[in-house]
Amino acid sequence: MGLAVFPLPAGAKAPAPSGWQRAATADPGRIRASWPTGANVGVGCWPSRVVVLV
Numbered sequence: 001m002g003l004a005v006f007p008l009p010a011g012a013k014a015p016a017p018s019g020w021q022r023a024a025t026a027d028p029g030r031i032r033a034s035w036p037t038g039a040n041v042g043v044g045c046w047p048s049r050v051v052v053l054v
Contacts, residue, residue, distance in 0.1 A: 002026050003044075003048040004024040004025055004026045004044040004047035004048045005024060005025070005031065005043055005044065006020045006024040006025070006042045006044060007023070007034075007035055007036050007040070007041070007042070008039060008040040008041065008042045010036075010038040010039055011040070012040065016042050020042060020044065021044065021047075024042075024044030024047050026047075026048070
C-alpha cells in the first residue's frame with residue numbers, strides 16, 4: 001500500500017525505538033528480508049505522507 005513501516009517489539013505498547021526513521025521503509029523486499037518474527041507494525045506517518053488526528 002506504499003506505507004513506510006518499521007518493526008515494533010511483539011506485544012509492546014512502548015514508543016517507537018530510536019532510529020525508527022532510518023528503519024521505516026516501503027520497500028517490500030527490504031521488509032521481508034529484515035522483519036523480525038512476530039514483530040508489530042509501526043507506520044512512519046511523515047515518510048508515508050499520512051496525517052493522524054487524535
